[in-house]
Amino acid sequence: MTNELDIFVGNTTLIDEDVYRLWLDGYSVNDAVALRVRSGILEQTGATAAVLQSDTMDHYRTFHMLERLLHAPPKLLHQLIFQIPPSRQALLIERYYAFDEAFVREVLGKKLSKGTKKDLDDISTKTGITLKSCRRQFDNFKRVFKVVEEMRGSLVDNIQQHFLLSDRLARDYAAIVFFANNRFETGKKKLQYLSFGDFAFCAELMIQNWTLGAVDSQVDDMDVDLDKEFLQDLKELKVLVADKDLLDLHKSLVCTALRGKLGVFSEMEANFKNLSRGLVNVAAKLTHNKDVRDLFVDLVEKFVEPCRSDHWPLNDVRLFLNQYSASVHSLDGFRHQALWDRYMGTLRGCLLRLYHD
Amino acid sequence: MPGKLKVKIVAGRHLPVMDRASDLTDAFVEVKFGNTTFKTDVYLKSLNPQWNSEWFKFEVDDEDLQDEPLQITVLDHDTYSANDAIGKVYIDIDPLLYSEAATVISGWFPIYDTIHGIRGEINVVVKVDLFNDLNRFRQSSCGVKFFCTTSIPKCYRAVIIHGFVEELVVNEDPEYQWIDRIRTPRASNEARQRLISLMSGELQRKIGLKVLEMRGNAVVGYLQCFDLEGESGLVVRAIGTACTLDKLSSPAAFLPACNSPSKDMKEIPFNEDPNPNTHSSGPSTPLKNQTYSFSPSKSYSRQSSSSDTDLSLTPKTGMGSGSAGKEGGPFKALLRQQTQSALEQRGGSPHRFCRRREFPFFTLTAFPPGFLVHVGGVVSARSVKLLDRIHNPDEPETRDAWWAEIRQEIKSHAKALGCHAVVGYSESTSICEEVCILSASGTAAVLNPRFLQDGTVESCLEQRLEENLPAGCGFCHIPYDELNMPFPAHLTYCYNCRKQKVPDVLFTTIDLPIDATVIGKGCLIQARLCRLKKKAQAEANATAISNLLPFMEYEVHTQLMNKLKLKGMNALFGLRIQITVGENMLMGLASATGVYLAALPLPGGIQIAGKTPNDGSYEQHVSHMQKKINDTIAKNKELYEINPPEISEEIIGSPIPEPRQRSRLLRSQSESSDEVTELDLSHGKKDAFVLEIDDTDAMEDVHSLLTDVPPPSGFYSCNTEIMPGINNWTSEIQMFTSVRVIRLSSLNLTNQALNKNFNDLCENLLKSLYFKLRSMIPCCLCHVNFTVSLPEDELIQVTVTAVAITFDKNQALQTTKTQVEKSLQRASTDNEELLQFPLELCSDSLPSHPFPPAKAVTVEKASPMNEGNFRNRSAPPCANSTVGVVKMTPLSFIPGAKITKYLGIINMFFIRETTSLREEGGVSGFLHAFVAEVFAMVRAHVAALGGNAVVSYIMKQCVFMENPNKNQAQCLINVSGDAVVFVHESELEVVSSQPPTANCQSSCPGGDVTT
Secondary structure: OEEEEEEEEEOEOOOOHHHHHHHHOOOOHHHHHHHHHHOOHHHHHOOOHHHHHHHHHHHHHHHHHHHHHHOOHHHHHHOOOOEOOHHHHHHHHHHHHOOOHHHHHHHOOOOOOHHHHHOHHHHHHHHOOOHHHHHHHHHHHHHHHHHHOOOOOOHHHHHHHHHOOOHHHHHHHHHHHHHHHHOOOOOOHHHOOOOHHHHHHHHHHHHHHHEHHHHOOOOOOOOOOEOHHHHHHHHHHHHHHHOHHHHHHHHHHHHHHHOOOOOOHHHHHHHHHHHHHHHHHHHHHOOOHHHHHOHHHHHHHHHHHHHHHOOOOHHHHHHHHHHHHHHHHHOOOOOOHHHHHHHHHHHHHHHHHHOOO | OOEEEEEEEEEEEOOOOOEOOOOEOOEEEEEEEOOEEEEOOOEOOOOOOEOOOOOEEEEEOHHHHHHOOEEEEEEEOOOOOOOEEEEEEEEOOHHHHOOOOOOOEEEEEEEEEOOOEEEEEEEEEEEEEEOOOOOOOOOOOOOOEEOOOOOOOOOEEEEEEEEEEEEEEEEOOHHHOHHHHOOOHHHHHHHHHHHHHHHHHHHHHHHHHHHHHOOOOEEEEEEEEEEEOHHHOEEEEEEEEEEEEEEOOOHHHHHHHHOOOOOOOOOOOOOOOOOHHHOOOOOOHHHOOOOOOOOHHHHOOOOOOOOOOOHHHOOOOOOHHHOEOOOOHHHHHHHHHHHHHHHHHOOHHHHHHHHHOOOOEOOOOOOOOOOEEEEEEEEEEEEEEEOOOOOOOOOOHHHHHHHHHHHHHHHHHHHHOOOOEEEEEEEEEEEEOOEEEEEEEEEEEEEOHHHOOOOOOOHHHOOOOHHHOOOOOHHHOOOOOHHHOOOOOOEEEOOOOOOOEEEOOEEOOOOOOOOOOEEEEEEEEEEEEEEEOOOOOHHHHHHHHHHHHHHHHHHHHHHHHHHHHHOOOOEEEEEEEEEEEOOOEEEEEEEEEEEEEOOOOOOOOEEEEOOOOOOHHHHHHHHHHHHHHHHHHHHHHHHOOOOOOOOOHHHHOOOOOOHHHHHHHOOOOOOOOOOOOOOOOOOOOOOOEEEEOOOHHHHHHHHHHHHOOOOOOOEEEOOOOOOOOOOOEEEEEEEEEEEEEEEOOOOOOOHHHHHHHHHHHHHHHHHHHHHHOHHHOOEEEEEEEEEEEEEEOOEEEEEEEEEEEEEOHHHHOOHHHHHHHHHHHHHHOHHHHHHOHHHHHHHOOOOOOOOOHHHHHHHHHHHHHHHHHHHHHHOOOOOOOOOOOOEEOOOOOOOOEEEEEEEEEEEEEEEEEEOOOOOOOHHHHHHHHHHHHHHHHHHHHHHHOOOOEEEEEEEEEEEEEEEHHHOEEEEEEEEEEEEEEEEEHHHHHHHHHOOOOHHHOOOOOOOOOOO
8 A cells, every 4th residue: 555645735835844944954855754753753743654754745845836936035925826824934935045154155255157056066065965955055145146136226125125035134145145246255274264144244344335335326236346446546545554654653643542551562563564564455456356356365364363373352453443543534644534434444344353263 | 688797807927938039928818708708918028917908898698697607818929820828717707796795806816727737817807787687587596695604604694494406407528529539638628617617607597596486595505516427428416405594784684583573583483392293283284285295105116227226225224223214124114104194293384394395405514593403313315326428418307317316215214214304415426437326315303494484474383392491402302203213222311301202322414503512522433444346337337336335334334333432422413424436346434523412321332242252362352352442432531521420310210211221231242243134223232332353354343443543632623513512712724635545556455455454544644634733733623524536446535625723722621611501501591592593693603702792783884894904904914915815614614703794605616637747746746736726716716706715615526537657647626615704803893993994905915906
């Protein structure tokens, strides 16, 4: 006796969150059943393995049918075939677009192309995430990217509108899209200590201040592309380190203000010129695409690592960066105050976030 | 020219890509009604076309309005080749034809294609302008309301219940016409869908005419079925109960009922007689004009063709103990005289009503209080027929004659039980190749005639004896004469009132009357049975089936009885026995809800006996089994909270409990219960049930008794409307359909193996349901409806539709008490009961939430204006959601809510076919998607009518055929129900206190209302 056909259809579509997770995680029906058995559900409910098998199959079929709609979430809301309460719809969408930290760290900043897709096998092996799940996550990134890439208006709003994600998740996707578009390098060994959250934080600051949208909210791609003009202008900051007088004055201003307040004052004093050169040079290099990609590598190399090797406490880093940025306003010979603020304001935020073990 | 139909095509969305090159579609729409077709413009290159068409106007007869569906076809325009069809929408405009229902149909409809399923949606607005037509000879019956609900609909009051209406129409099945060889599957499916739609429209119109003839204005308990007879044709048949209904819509409607100046409404002739056979005087004399012609020979004019199973002629199938009415041979003649005279003596009313109606049948399963006087037991009849081609579709005489014959038999069975009516009546068929089993069943009953006629006519017949009877047990009292019982049965004095006789068990096909006093909770009881049959042709096959049928009936009955006793209960409600015929087997599935009626005696236990008493180990085995059974009974009593009050025999002081009764537990008579030669379903001479486990068959039986696992804790199940003993439902409901098909291993199938397979199939299915719905605990599966079919040699298909309703656990504990209290109250305030009658009608299935009259009235008043508001309220306000929630339930009510309006009947038939079965996820993927699509289409139609729920929903047919080798499958589904508007009780006050607002549409979150 075998079950040829076995279906259950509710007027309200039944969604089992646990099974949904297993499905999203890319487990086959049999693996999912095995995992559910291990979770002790049989003992709790007194069900049999056959019941579990049938139940899992049903849910998988439903999810499979829903997947097409999940690719364009507004369709899920308008469709008539599955009656799903709004809170459940939101859950389905949110979970479908959720991603694994381990996976996103592998893909962040990479071109979302076929080439990358071919590497998913390796990523799957490396992260222990099933290939199926990797594919879903990758396809989600790509789909969102394709839809919002050339769209006018706020990136986060666009994502929210077209994919109905929560604010939190929409922000994460904005970061993913921003990174993918600018191809920031995040995979280098020295960047491994950084989490997706760190990058997403930086991305948000950069989108707010460094993109076209920061100055003009009516252009295409406004939140995705960096403001080219701004990057060109950044060369002007070079004078801060090239002009010896200016550099000395800057240093003395900072040192005067921080004396007695910094635990690592002497180290700071000794390193000031190196650090300042590092930060200003990073700015000056951003005219080249290649150097834009290496932004995070440079920041870590030129600032985070030197400070860390001297064991600066985070608070000292904060005090230093605040003073370092503010003191420029007192440099009479320096004319690019606004440019400096736009650059340093964001960079300061990023550096503070990146500064940890 | 009595009607103008107006249609506007607004827009489409989510259309499929029809042009691969552009990834877009050039869509236009054809609107067809009758022979007239209109077209919209082509909306170029869009998947979301905005046609915004003019109003297409069809000027049509109302006859056509009733018969024809509105047919909307969405096509893709192609300059060089033929236009491709995207899909169709059929809209039944019947709900627009009566004033109280919907006024407009407007909303998004799924565009359906029989090959591809749903392909996008289309927004349509439909209106009808009807002109008054006073032509007396008209063929239409516009204005007659139809309800699938098998009780008086919630916001109506029954003025008169006229009785049985039936009709059938036949046609050739397009699938079997010669043209089918040359046309595409799509064309053939669409021809079929259209034909069935037409036929059901015609059928409904004809039934409506009959109702008008009876001076009724509605059909309640309307049940329409299709018989796909294959080569020999397509039969669409329907039965229902004609009524005159009054809408409870304004305070005015309450007043006449409450303070009626004429006494007839209040003091209704209650033809209740404690002792019918001694009552020969009285008002019967002026009414003796014998229209109730009953001549035994005539009603039994059965030419007994070989294909005709006549159960009443099979040896003594008098179903057990008052549970069913098959008169036993020796009693026959006497009995007939007896019942006939009893009926005559019963006064004019039954006779009056019989004069009007050929068959005193009622498809209702729940009744206004006081309607049901006595219940005799289940009556059923089956007949095996050979199908032949229907030569003249306009004269479906053979089919008519077949059913008439069966109904006649039912009628005579009812008479044998001293009953003049049959309630909870239903008919069904099972077809395999050219053999067809026709079945009918119902519950023989004595009814209160006050509802069957105009209350003004015969108020003189008033004979109020009701005061003597406490409510809650009256219906259990035997209607037949105890000295001339139609079958052997134990009678005792009613455990409730001690005045009347009751049988020891009661089987019925109706819902539990609301005033019945029940102890504990009920549970679903099923009997399952398979019998192998040799493959045979035509006559031989029919004979073989005919010969098997009585044995099946007998065994099903025995199983039911055993299981009932095992549960410690004494009555079955909602009994439905389905016999399905296949190529090489017969399947029997009986479902019912067991309860413990306080009025009936304690059920005896089950005793096991072996025939080889000298074998020590054997005896040990027997006693072991006995212990297991006794334990199970004890456990079940605890589980279902059955603790009847202990009553000592002395207090009863009745003349009936003879020594027999006392020795009930002491005797262990070993009489074979499996002796087919005797075929005495009643086991009349035994006190306790004795099961002999001498042969393996019986052993199996005992085992199968014990293998039925009770539902996990927190779950209850029943196949009736509501679960006895639970009445604190919350508003969370989940209707579902589950389908399973198993393939039997064909090697040496035996009856036992088959039984086991079938049993496992049903049990596993139930287990799966319990598991799936575990998040709803505490909950009850209500109206569990199993259907079995045998699509192929080795395939068994079981389809289950039911609704899971959660209930409040804390209150659940008190329910038994309140129920009893309620009935006590009822008894003490008997007069008030009548005063409350109209109110009880509208809230009777929600006994825990009685409506204070004032409240109900305000709501009714507000409803016409606030409808839009009501609908929107039902859906949780969510800015994102655009699709209003439509609830579906097989029940006639929605827990925690009040139905404010009935919008019309939903009756839909769909065919789905695929030639890429594997690609669609195999048979399960295919059917899963199809069932989901059917639900979606039902919901869309309800929403377009302005409704937010379907009640009395039923999936009448789900015919699935597959051919995996060809990668093909086909499925036919037929569903029906009543579209309604409901308001949550919690919102009632809010809504009624709000002034009717004009902006109710603007607050609508969805696209279901588009202007």
